[in-house]
Amino acid sequence: MTGFTEALARLAETARPLGAETVPLDAAHGRVLAAPVIARLAAPRHAVSAMDGYAVVDAATAPGVPLPVVGEARPGQPHPGPLAPGQAVRIFTGGPLPVGADRVIVQEQAQRSGDTVRFLPGYGPGWHVRTAGSDFAAGTTLLPAGTRLTARALVTAAGADLAAVAVHRRPRVAVLGTGDELAAPGTAAAQDWAIPESVTLGVAALAAEAGATITWRGSHGDDLPGLTRLAGALLPGLDLLVVTGGASVGAYDFAKAMLEPHGLELVFSRLAIKPGKPVWFGRVGDRLVLGLPGNPTSALVTATLFLRPLLAALQGESPEAALPWRRLPLAAPLAGADERETFTRAVWAAEGLVPIGNQDSGAQAALGQAGWLIRCPAGTPARGAGEWVTALAL
Numbered sequence: 001m002t003g004f005t006e007a008l009a010r011l012a013e014t015a016r017p018l019g020a021e022t023v024p025l026d027a028a029h030g031r032v033l034a035a036p037v038i039a040r041l042a043a044p045r046h047a048v049s050a051m052d053g054y055a056v057v058d059a060a061t062a063p064g065v066p067l068p069v070v071g072e073a074r075p076g077q078p079h080p081g082p083l084a085p086g087q088a089v090r091i092f093t094g095g096p097l098p099v100g101a102d103r104v105i106v107q108e109q110a111q112r113s114g115d116t117v118r119f120l121p122g123y124g125p126g127w128h129v130r131t132a133g134s135d136f137a138a139g140t141t142l143l144p145a146g147t148r149l150t151a152r153a154l155v156t157a158a159g160a161d162l163a164a165v166a167v168h169r170r171p172r173v174a175v176l177g178t179g180d181e182l183a184a185p186g187t188a189a190a191q192d193w194a195i196p197e198s199v200t201l202g203v204a205a206l207a208a209e210a211g212a213t214i215t216w217r218g219s220h221g222d223d224l225p226g227l228t229r230l231a232g233a234l235l236p237g238l239d240l241l242v243v244t245g246g247a248s249v250g251a252y253d254f255a256k257a258m259l260e261p262h263g264l265e266l267v268f269s270r271l272a273i274k275p276g277k278p279v280w281f282g283r284v285g286d287r288l289v290l291g292l293p294g295n296p297t298s299a300l301v302t303a304t305l306f307l308r309p310l311l312a313a314l315q316g317e318s319p320e321a322a323l324p325w326r327r328l329p330l331a332a333p334l335a336g337a338d339e340r341e342t343f344t345r346a347v348w349a350a351e352g353l354v355p356i357g358n359q360d361s362g363a364q365a366a367l368g369q370a371g372w373l374i375r376c377p378a379g380t381p382a383r384g385a386g387e388w389v390t391a392l393a394l
Ligand SMILES: Nc1nc2c(c(=O)[nH]1)N[C@H]1C(S)=C(S)[C@@H](COP(=O)(O)OP(=O)(O)OC[C@H]3O[C@@H](n4cnc5c(N)ncnc54)[C@H](O)[C@@H]3O)O[C@H]1N2
Pocket: 177, 178, 179, 181, 182, 195, 196, 197, 198, 199, 200, 219, 244, 245, 246, 247, 248, 249, 250, 253, 275, 276, 277, 278, 292, 293, 294, 295, 296, 298, 361, 362
């Protein structure tokens, strides 16, 4: 069986970034840059005031000495002329510093009387000037390619005076659940032996959160010819097909078999991880296919561990960035791992991580509570409260 780290490496090698498109900044939130953001102008463009007050020539200013106020500077509206030593200009935050001025004294330290102003003793020490280019110079690379555009990064891109950015195309993803027993949520109670089809909803939501466009989501019974036809219909419009269930060794596990007539080439199959042993990944031509177990907890844990990095790689982002492991303390004992690397579901209590009591890979109630996954490499012994572990937010 293949280990977790090796499986992730093979997945990252197989997934090439999708092509680029240009989108306006309004539509760029959450997208991954295909080209760097380079500043089209400097910020600030000119020396500006950082406070509301008076611009002066420092060497010609002293406490208590009245200075004539010769004009006003506001953001976007400079004082037209230069400032002579011994003069002051009323200035507001962001206003351009008049030529000749080198300092701003805040208005709380000023006494204005008609057209003159005098300053209180101890008006220093701040000069309150942002020099031209002190944030960034024109031509500076502000965000490298591969950056996901967060709310914060959008401010940087807009501040660089870009109207639009080049980003990788969103992966087109279909999520197909398999199983005769599956019924649409809300309809299972009325059918003998049916269970609500819960998994594709969560997997599709996780994929959408990671930047995918969900082109199709649904389920199909365990009928090999029907599944083969459905896969054939879905694949041409996709970058990635995610199949849930039918991944194990049972007589009705058709997830891989349905793709064989379409030319499935497996990259890995069966992993030394718990949960998630039946996870598999492959290619059908230039389409990718990821198989997740049908058990709900297994499916969502393995979607976190494999689908998130896969979608990151398809969007030109580092796959490692999709799994930000952290070192955190335990607040309760943690069982050890056998020969399979184990991912234990946990919650965060005030003092640290507490493993959830029900670790069944078919669980749905415990899955809804779990906020963390604790990673235990194969052969890790049991650990106690206060020890530190590697964990990932789910
Ligand atoms: N003899 C063996 N049996 C099993 C093995 C094995 O190695 N040898 N592996 C086990 C492991 S581990 C897992 S995980 C499961 C996963 O099997 P499948 O991926 O083939 O999943 P299914 O059999 O289709 O379903 C398992 C379980 O989950 C329910 N399910 C499936 N799809 C959904 C869905 N969309 N929504 C809600 N629930 C779903 C299904 O009804 C089953 O109860 O295999 C073990 N067996």
